[in-house]
Amino acid sequence: MDKEKFLQTYIDIETKVFNKADKNKKFESLFEDIKTYWKNIGSTDMLEIIEYLTKNDISIRQPLYKHLIYPILSEQVEKNNVNAIKGLLKLDQHLISYQAYAKDNTYSFLTLLEKGLTIEPNDIELLRLYEEKTREYLHYTLHEIPTGVLYGADGASMEECEELMKEVGKYEILCNKLKRDESDLIRACKYYYPAYRDYLSVYKNYNSFADYLEKECSGQK
16 A cells, blocks of 8 residues: 555545544554555655645544554654654654553653754754743743742752753753844843752741842842
8 A cells, every 4th residue: 555545545534434433443454564554655755644634634643653653753763864853743742642652762852852953953943843842941940930940840959950050051042043032031040040059058048939039139130
C-alpha cells in the first residue's frame, strides 16, 4: 500500500466509521502489515501525511503515531534529519502520550529541540519553539511570587537560582536574535532570581520572601 492509498484508507476510517469498536477494528486491520508500510512509506511521505491531516483537521490517532509516525521519524532523528525532528515536535502531545504507555523516554520535547538546534543552530522555526518553551518556563518559575521562585515543582535553591539567572541571560540573547520584546519578563527574572538567592542565605531573619523584598529590595525593581 503506497502513501496515497494508505492516507485515503485512514481518512475513510476516521471520517466515515462512527462506532468506536468498529473504528478500532478497522485501524487494527490497517496496521497489520507494518513491514509493507515501512517499505512504501518513507519519512518524507510521513511528514506529508502529518501535514495533510493537520491542515484538514483530521485526528491523528495513537495507532498511527505508535505504528508509523514515531518509528519512522525517530529512525530519521538518529540520522540527524531536522525535518523529522520538527515532525515529532509538532506532535508533542502525542509524544507525551506515547511515552506514557510505551515507556520509551528516548526523546522528550526538549531533547528533540536541543538536538535540532545543535544540527541547525540558526533554524528560525526551532528557535521560535525554543523561545516559546523557555518563555513559558520562566513565567512558571515566577508564578508563585512573592512566596518564592520555583525550579521544577519545588522552590529553587541558591544554586538553582544561579542556573535560572544563566537561563534568562541566554533567553535575552535569543529574544534579541528573534527581535522579540520580552523585556518585562526578563526584567522580572533578573530582579527576583538574585533576590530569592540572597534571601535563602538570610531567610531566618525574615518572616517570608515578601518580607525580605519589602525591607531589602524596595525601590530596586
